[in-house]
Amino acid sequence: xxxxxxxxxxxxxxxxxxxxxxxxxxxxxxxxxxxxxxxxxxxxxxxxxxxxxxxxxxxxxxxxxxxxxxxxxxxxxxxxxxxxxxxxxxxxxxxxxxxxxxxxxxxxxxxxxxxxxxxxxxxxxxxxxxxxxxxxxxxxxxxxxxxxxxxxxxxxxxxxxxxxxxxxxxxxxxxxxxxxxxxxxxxxxxxxxxxxxxxxxxxxxxxxxxxxxxxxxxxxxxxxxxxxxxxxxxxxxxxxxxxxxxxxxxxxxxxxxxxxxxxxxxxxxxxxxxxxxxxxxxxxxxxxxxxxxxxxxxxxxxxxxxxxxxxxxxxxxx
Amino acid sequence: xxxxxxxxxxxxxxxxxxxxxxxxxxxxxxxxxxxxxxxxxxxxxxxxxxxxxxxxxxxxxxxxxxxxxxxxxxxxxxxxxxxxxxxxxxxxxxxxxxxxxxxxxxxxxxxxxxxxxxxxxxxxxxxxxxxxxxxxxxxxxxxxxxxxxxxxxxxxxxxxxxxxxxxxxxxxxxxxxxxxxxxxxxxxxxxxxxxxxxxxxxxxxxxxxxxxxxxxxxxxxxxxxxxxxxxxxxxxxxxxxxxxxxxxxxxxxxxxxxxxxxxxxxxxxxxxxxxxxxxxxxxxxxxxxxxxxxxxxxxxxxxxxxxxx
Numbered sequence: 263x264x265x266x267x268x269x270x271x272x273x274x275x276x277x278x279x280x281x282x283x284x285x286x287x288x289x290x291x292x293x294x295x296x297x298x299x300x301x302x303x304x305x306x307x308x309x310x311x312x313x314x315x316x317x318x319x320x321x322x323x324x325x326x327x328x329x330x331x332x333x334x335x336x337x338x339x340x341x342x343x344x345x346x347x348x349x350x351x352x353x354x355x356x357x358x359x360x361x362x363x364x365x366x367x368x369x370x371x372x373x374x375x376x377x378x379x380x381x382x383x384x385x386x387x388x389x390x391x392x393x394x395x396x397x398x399x400x401x402x403x404x405x406x407x408x409x410x411x412x413x414x415x416x417x418x419x420x421x422x423x424x425x426x427x428x429x430x431x432x433x434x435x436x437x438x439x440x441x442x443x444x445x446x447x448x449x450x451x452x453x454x455x456x457x458x459x460x461x462x463x464x465x466x467x468x469x470x471x472x473x474x475x476x477x478x479x480x481x482x483x484x485x486x487x488x489x490x491x492x493x494x495x496x497x498x499x500x501x502x503x504x505x506x507x508x509x510x511x512x513x514x515x516x517x518x519x520x521x522x523x524x525x526x527x528x529x530x531x532x533x534x535x536x537x538x539x540x541x542x543x544x545x546x547x548x549x550x551x552x553x554x555x556x557x558x559x560x561x562x563x564x565x566x567x568x569x570x571x572x573x574x575x576x577x578x579x580x
Numbered sequence: 581x582x583x584x585x586x587x588x589x590x591x592x593x594x595x596x597x598x599x600x601x602x603x604x605x606x607x608x609x610x611x612x613x614x615x616x617x618x619x620x621x622x623x624x625x626x627x628x629x630x631x632x633x634x635x636x637x638x639x640x641x642x643x644x645x646x647x648x649x650x651x652x653x654x655x656x657x658x659x660x661x662x663x664x665x666x667x668x669x670x671x672x673x674x675x676x677x678x679x680x681x682x683x684x685x686x687x688x689x690x691x692x693x694x695x696x697x698x699x700x701x702x703x704x705x706x707x708x709x710x711x712x713x714x715x716x717x718x719x720x721x722x723x724x725x726x727x728x729x730x731x732x733x734x735x736x737x738x739x740x741x742x743x744x745x746x747x748x749x750x751x752x753x754x755x756x757x758x759x760x761x762x763x764x765x766x767x768x769x770x771x772x773x774x775x776x777x778x779x780x781x782x783x784x785x786x787x788x789x790x791x792x793x794x795x796x797x798x799x800x801x802x803x804x805x806x807x808x809x810x811x812x813x814x815x816x817x818x819x820x821x822x823x824x825x826x827x828x829x830x831x832x833x834x835x836x837x838x839x840x841x842x843x844x845x846x847x848x849x850x851x852x853x854x855x856x857x858x859x860x861x862x863x864x865x866x867x868x869x870x871x872x873x874x875x876x877x878x879x880x881x882x883x884x885x886x887x888x889x
Contacts, residue, residue, distance in 0.1 A: 315699055365883045368695045369638045373829055374879050377872040380826070384872070388865040498707065505700065539715060542707030549701045550689055 278418060282411035290410045294482075296523035297421040301475045303500035303507075303515035304428050305468040311431075311510050312464050313444035314367070318375030319472055319500055321382045324492035326352040326473025327480035328386055328393060334401055334481070336392075341405050345477040352473020353466050360462045367447075383492035398487025405481040413482050420478060424471055428512040440464060495538075499526070502541040505548045508555020517557050589842060596849055603856060610855040616744035618851020619751040622844040623806040625828035626754055627799030633838045634775040634795045637687060637698045641706035642828055645800050646821030649675050649807025651713060654816050657724045664724055664811045672804045679800025683793055691792065706825070714818040722816040746809055754802055755844055771795055775838070823868075830875035833882070850874060 282290055302319055309316045330348030333339040339347065363374055386393045393399060406412035431437055439460045442450035451457050476496075480486045499522070500515075507518025522544070529537040552559055603611045628642045652671045656662040686705060690697040732741045761768040773781040774791045782788045807821070814820060831850065835842030850871060857867045 310696075313696075315696055317703075362880050366879060369699060370833075370879050370883065372699050373638070373826070374876055377826060377875050381869055381872045381876070384866070384868045388869075501700075501703075533715070537711075539708055539711030542704045542709075542711055545704030546686060546701055546708065549693075549697050549704065550686065553693075553697065 275422070279415070282414050287410040290414045292523065292527050294410075294414050294417050296519055297417045298475055298479055299499050299503055299523060300516055300519035301417075301421050301424040302472060302496060303503040303519050304424050304512065305471045305475075306497075306500045307504040307509055307511070307515050308428060308431060309464060309468045310504070311437075311444060312440045312461055313447070314364075314461065314465075315372045316375045316468075317372050317497060318378055318469075320492055320494060320496040321375070321379030322352045322356060322469045322472035323476035323479070323496045324379070324386075324488075325355060325382055326476035327486050327491045328476075329473070330477030331399055331401055331480040331486040332393065335399050341403075341481045345474060345481060348477025348480070349470045349474035352476070353470030356466045356469030357462070360465045364458060364461045364465060379492060379497070383488045386492075387488045393486075393488075396488060398485060398490070401481070401484035404484040405478070417478060417482075420474065425512060425516065427467070427471070428515075432512060436460065436463070498538065498541055502544050502548075506544055506556055508557040508559075511555075511557065514555045514557050518555070521556070589839075589845070592842075592845060592849075596845060599849075600852065603852060607856065607859045610859040611852060613744075613858075614852030614855035615848055616741075616747050616851070617855065618848035619747040619844070620744070620806065620810065620847075621824075621827055621831060621851055622751045622847030623747065623754055624803065624824050625831035625843050625847060626751075626758065626840060627802040628825070628828040629832040629835070629837070629840065629843055630758070630795060630799045632832060634771055635687070635691065635792055637691070638695075638702065638829070639687075640699065640702040640825055641682075641709060642803065643821035643823065643825035644706045644709035645675060645678070645803045646807045646810075646824055647713060647816075647818065648678060648709060648821075649804040650811050650814070650816045650820055651717065652804075653808050653811040654722050654724055657811075658722075664726060664808055668805065668808050671808050672801050675804025675807075676797045676801035679803075680793060680797040682800075683796040687796060688789075688792070706822075710818050710822065717818070719818055724811050724816070726812045728812075744813065750805070750809060751844055751847070754805070755840060758840060767791070767794065826875065827871050830871050830878070833875060833878045 278293075281293060285293075302323065306316060306319050326348035328348075329351035330341075330344040333344040333347055334341055359378070363371065363378070366374055387396050389395070405416070431440075439450070439455050442453065442455055443457055443460060447457060476491070480491065500519075503518035503522045504515040505518070506522060507516065508514030522541070525540070526537065529540055548555070600611055600615075603614075624642075624646060628639060631637055631639050631642075649671050652674055653664050653667045656667045656670065657664060682705060686701055687698075690701050728743060730741065731743060762772050763769070770781065770786045771791050771794070773784070773786055774788050778788050781791075827850075831843050831846045834846040834850070853874070854867050854870045857870050858864050
């Protein structure tokens with residue numbers, strides 16, 4: 263059973279890695295986008311595992327994008343180095359913000375992270391000398407000169423790394439700590455768990471990843487602009503993907519990202535205006551009827567005994 | 581829950597009046613504009629606070645209901661030539677129906693599910709509404725022009741628009757109406773009780789689920805009322821109402837949960853503050869930061885203060 267699962271996973275990994283060898287640029291760009299959103303969906307889910315619903319995904323994504331783009335445009339840094347720098351910047355900022363934001367719980371945490379996204383974008387729009395203001399900054403060269411294969415491999419490796427981090431987190435001691443925090447913070451605290459330390463660690467980790475992904479996105483398209491870079495899509499799509507796949511797991515956001523990524527590509531063609539409505543409907547329906555997500559629903563269907571994720575299969579209800 | 585004006589509140593009023601007088605001498609337009617906008621913010625924030633206070637749900641789709649009201653008024657105006665002032669009743673009723681429908685279909689089922697589900701579902705609803713509007717009316721901005729909404733008058737050498745003083749009138753009317761409802765009527769007192777302790781209220785025989793339904797419908801109706809009066813002065817597009825969700829939450833957080841009077845004060849204070857920032861040369865781009873900055877600041881100070889206790 264376990265060997266079989268490993269084989270299937272290995273087959274998927276190799277198949278996805280060899281995609282640029284036979285697929286055309288359109289197909290590659292579709293999967294490129296899917297991996298961007300998959301990584302964001304995983305980071306959103308990792309934060310949710312602590313019980314904190316973050317609406318700040320787009321904010322940290324945008325900050326990483328801007329930090330990296332400006333380092334290339336103004337300081338002439340190597341684009342690959344700048345991607346790391348973008349992540350570091352987002353992580354560092356999250357570290358300092360964390361001391362304030364992570365004292366908040368429930369709706370106050372969520373709304374503050376949402377407000378921060380707006381604050382970031384307004385600040386950037388109002389510093390035209392540094393950031394190019396509302397019209398944004400165009401970089402002289404796209405990453406790898408816009409080679410679709412290389413860009414694909416880059417985001418593929420990043421997504422694999424995020425998946426690995428997510429899996430590692432669910433097997434480490436941290437997993438038990440954050441699960442305990444989510445289930446009952448007071449009990450967790452009285453069992454000697456340093457709640458704030460774990461929250462800060464997860465917040466900085468997920469923010470760094472969001473920053474790296476944002477930086478990659480900016481370098482790939484050689485362009486940053488407040489409206490586009492801080493777009494709500496970078497919050498909304500990952501959120502819907504993680505929900506559809508099933509929260510509190512690694513497989514959930516991954517499956518959800520592939521599924522919704524393909525669906526949205528199709529919808530974009532048939533519905534030029536307002537195709538995002540599907541995401542809204544999906545979020546509402548999943549919360550109402552399938553809070554455990556599609557992967558767990560399937561797992562339940564096929565093997566009645568097997569429970570995906572053990573303790574995690576406790577759904578959204580808190 | 582719904583505390584009467586406390587000592588702190590009187591202090592705040594006094595500070596607000598002093599600030600208003602100072603600003604009035606320095607830049608009278610900022611003061612007038614601030615009071616007008618601030619009242620509008622308060623009208624929109626009151627229903628959000630009511631839903632949050634009674635149902636315990638933060639409605640992230642609040643601003644989108646406002647957009648629905650604007651489009652309804654616009655359609656009545658452009659299709660049937662109904663003056664926005666005459667749309668008050670139909671649009672308010674329509675929004676009440678929309679509110680009740682949304683409540684029965686979605687909110688009702690997540691009331692006991694915890695804040696995660698509530699935050700997610702209202703976020704999903706906000707998206708469904710705004711994208712639905714986008715797919716019907718596209719993103720093209722629309723407008724309703726009436727001559728009276730741009731009427732102005734001159735007082736002591738200062739020329740200013742009079743229409744938007746209507747916002748102050750409506751804010752006071754809605755606030756007084758809500759307070760009277762909560763204190764004087766049976767249903768209002770029941771609502772008050774549900775807000776304090778839903779389980780206790782149901783034990784003494786209050787129909788809690790009806791109170792929830794009523795409060796949600798009433799709140800969305802008030803949003804509809806606000807939207808009608810906004811229409812002659814704003815441009816209507818699918819995201820027109822969206823910023824008001826956060827602005828309303830900012831006022832609610834500033835006033836403190838359950839403090840309805842405080843929302844009007846907070847609204848006027850923030851409205852003036854915003855207008856002053858706008859009046860500073862080069863400051864107009866930063867006015868968005870005012871609300872969000874204040875919101876974050878208020879939430880943080882409250883969290884830290886509660887943490888110490």
